[in-house]
Amino acid sequence: MATRWRMPSTLSTAGAPARAQLQLTADELASVAGLARSAIDRLVRAGLVEEIAPQSGRFSAAAAARLRRMQRLRADLGVNLVGAAIIVDLVERLEQMTGSSKESQ
DSSP states (O other): OOOOOOOOTTTOOTTHHHHTTOEEEHHHHHHHHTOOHHHHHHHHHHTSSOOSSTTOOEEEHHHHHHHHHHHHHHHHHOOOHHHHHHHHHHHHHHHHHHHHHHHHO
């Protein structure tokens, strides 16, 4: 019998909809992610982290969770932040597709 691959819980975005309602300032996001505020500004300019609304300086808690996943990929696997953002995007899409297929069954 083939073993089915399961996503590590540390990369899971389960619970993201509930977190998405919370908002953080750029300073709070920097603190949560263990980064300098200037690093958050650079990540926003690069499109790796999105503000709730352009130029608002406010971020969803889901964005914080996404950034923390990116940081873990960087620390654990040595992936640069652009690569980590791509991986997190793919994981989120896979979870959406898996969730959609389960709902249709």
